[in-house]
Amino acid sequence: MVMHAENFQVYPEALGPGTEVGTWRVVERLGVGGFGAVYRVEDMARPGEFYALKLALRPGDERAEREVTLLMVKAVHPNVVRFHGCGRWPHPQTGYLYFVMDWVDGRPLDTWAEEVNPTFRKLAQAAAKVALAFHALHGAGVRHRDVKPVHILIRESDAEPVLIDFGIGHYVGAVTITEQTVPPGTLHLRSPESVRFHRANHGRPGARYEYQPTDDLYALGVSLYRAVTGHYPFPPHLPPDMLYLAIEAQTPPAPADFNRRTPRALSDVIMRLLAKKQLERYQTGAELHAALMAAVSFGRSVAWEASLFEWEDVEGAEPVPGDGARRRIRRPEWPTCSATPPAPRLVLAPSLPFVRRPARQDPGAVMQGPSAGVPSRHRRVYSPVLVVAVLLVVSVGLVAWGMRLLERGAVSDEKVPAPFSEVVTLPAPLREVAPVEALPEAVPATAPPMVEATAVAAAHPAAMTNEDAPVKKESKPSASALKKVGMKAMGVAGACLNLACSGPQVRPAPPPEECPPGALEAMEELGIELGDAQVFVFDVIQGEPHVITVHEGNATVRTGGDWKGLPRGGLLYGKLHLADRVYGRFTWLRVNQGRTYPVCIELLSSRRERGLERKPGSDADSARIWTTGYANPVDHFE
Missing domain, CATH: 2.40.128.260 (Type IV secretion system, VirB10/TraB/TrbI)
Structure with a gap:
């Protein structure tokens, strides 16, 4: 049954089979993105010929107009999806913009890697062709800006890679559509420099990241990492702030370190694509193409002819293309250890002389005993507690010492030393500091204030009042003097208790x-x-x-x-x-x-x-x- 849009409410993301859009008839919906829906359509003038039609979700969408310009004029290449025509629907002037492209009968890069399980040579050859396509596109001023496995289709008929979906693409001279700090894109495929720019300039009016060819090549490296290991270098499900921090500061394990089948030369190319510093990566697609071809040419043939993954027979699995066997790949397990170099060892201040310093152990050793797994902020409190305990013992000792003097009449003709007539400095409590790369981005949590080295203030003898000044006594010290000694000692201990045992510290409200x-x-x-x-x-x-x-x-x-x-x-x-x-x-x-x-x-x-x-x-x-x-x-x- 033929469906005419004039007779019902238009929902561009939900066109049913048989709907006519221009001279094209909808066969099935292939997918819906943030700004457009893609359908497989049949040319009504040539039944049996199928194409892909992308329909904007909003009339007058500037993104769709820019994508048409890219595909029709700027991004013309054998490894880029081919453009065939465009129009508006259902009204030729005010309707939704649509355009028609080749329908690529193939699989996304990661699906192809896992379902077909090609050799490393075929993967490297496909990646090299994509690299040359980027070299041509970048030379024409085009930036894809959303490179990921689902946008690199491997055609079924000839295993040629085809770049698709330039929906958020850009070209030199194009009008900027959004005012965001960084262009739209997929978070876990952003480059370290774009993340760094975002963290430094987020919210600043006029701050705009200039997308570079190396950003596209970095995202290609992430896609190749996913293809040869079955994992992304940084888990996409992480919260955005943690994901940004990982991209900027953490080094993922090399593919060859856990998919042992990966040729070391290919692993090294991928890791160079993922380097944290922009200048350490390949600067052009031509450089990447040359590196891949050199790796294949000079590597051991047996390694490059091996399939990406091991097969395992599974009852009920989908038949493997080519041989029809029911089996699936054995995905390598993600390593449990990070490849990020450990932070420099933290040097702690000298501890109290009577507190035994913990034995130094290897940073990689696993903590044993009852304190294993206890967060450092819980272990930190022990040093202030020891300081308070020491002060209490000292205070009690001073009171006992004064009482003995009172009983024995030991002061006689000697001066009674003024208690705490010198400044007593308490050692600073031991601190454990988290390395910068372990701190979350969007949660600048303020740690409760630590008890700093506290000086017990006392007046200089010349400034003391007559009541506090030391005097000569012929017999016993007065009870009031000893009472003051005890009160001062207990006051010091009480002050330290207030410092170390104050109520819960309330964190400040998060900043705008x-x-x-x-x-x-x-x-x-x-x-x-x-x-x-x-x-x-x-x-x-x-x-x-x-x-x-x-x-x-x-x-x-x-x-x-x-x-x-x-x-x-x-x-x-x-x-x-x-x-x-x-x-x-x-x-x-x-x-x-x-x-x-x-x-x-x-x-x-x-x-x-x-x-x-x-x-x-x-x-x-x-x-x-x-x-x-x-x-x-x-x-x-x-």
Whole structure:
């Protein structure tokens, strides 16, 4: 049955089979992205010829117009999907922009690697062709900006790689569409320099990262890493701040170190693509092509002819293309040790002479004994406690010493030494400092103030009052003088107790923060309006609402289904910040269909106040809160 758009409400992301768009008939939907839907269509003038049609989700979408320009004029290459025509639908002037491309019958790079399990030689040859395509595109001023395995299709007929989806691509001279610090893109494929720029300039008006050819090549390196190991170098499911920190500071294990089948030369090429410093990576696609060809040419033939992964026979598995055997790959296990060099050993200040220094052990050794696994912030408190204990012992000793003098009349004609007439300096407590790369990005948690080296102040003898000055006595010291000695000693101990045993330190409220890139656009697409707060509940909670205990850090809440365009709600991922209230900032939304969007949502109490009220029983490291409240969309975090 032929469907005519004029007769019903148009939903460009949900066209049914048989819908006519221009001279093309929809066969099936291939996928929906943030800004367009892709369909497999048939040319009605040539039945049996199939193409891919991409339809913008909004009329007048500048992204779609720029992609048409790229494919039609700028990004013309044998390894780039070919452009065939464009138009508007359902109205030729005001409708949604669409354009038609080749329908590439093939698999994404990572799926091809796991389902076909090609040899390392074939993978390197495909990667080398992609590198040459990038060399040509970059030379023409084109930047793809969203290179990832699903955008590199390996054609079924000839194993040729084809670059697709230039939806957020850019070319020299194109008008900037967004005002974000960094261009839109996929978080776990961003380069270290773009992450570093984002961290340093996020929220600064006019700050704009200039995307470079090396950014595309870095993302290609991430894609090749995924192809030869079955894993991404940095897990995509990490919260954005942790993911950014890993990209900027951590070195992933080399592919050859856990997929032992990988030729070392290929592993080295991939690791150079992932180097933290831009100048240490390949600067052009031609350089990368030459490196891959050299690696294949001079390597051991038997290693390059091996398949990427080992096979294992599995009952009920999909037949392998070519031989029809029912088997699947054996994915290598991710190493348990990081390849990041250890931080320099921290030199601690000298400890108290009567506190035994722990024996030095190898940094890689596993901690044994009852304190194993105890966070360092719990182990830190022992030094101040020892200091307080020592002060108490000294105070009691001074009082006992004075009492003995009183009993024995030992002062006679000698001066009674003024207690604490000299400045007594307490050793600073031992500190353990986390290395910079272990600190989270978006949670500048302030550690409780440590007890610094404390000087017990005493007046210089010349400034003492007559009452405090030492005097000569013919017999016993007066009871009032000894009372003052004891009171001063106990006062010192009390002051130290107040310093070391004060109440819980309340962290400051989190500082203002801008929304993550693309959040406002994604919320608009989903129909989530600013200020339209909806009920949430913590995802792990079942049954009636009640009071729970939470800690600072990652959290997940489930939203209700009242947002327009999001009828069944979804899961929000973000962080809780403990301060005078519990502030929640959530930056990712996973809808029930499985797609994930950047968002900018904060938590409100049941009274619609920013932050959740801390209930009795809360302390510095945890908070008792109600399980429900409101999730409020905002344009920035206050």
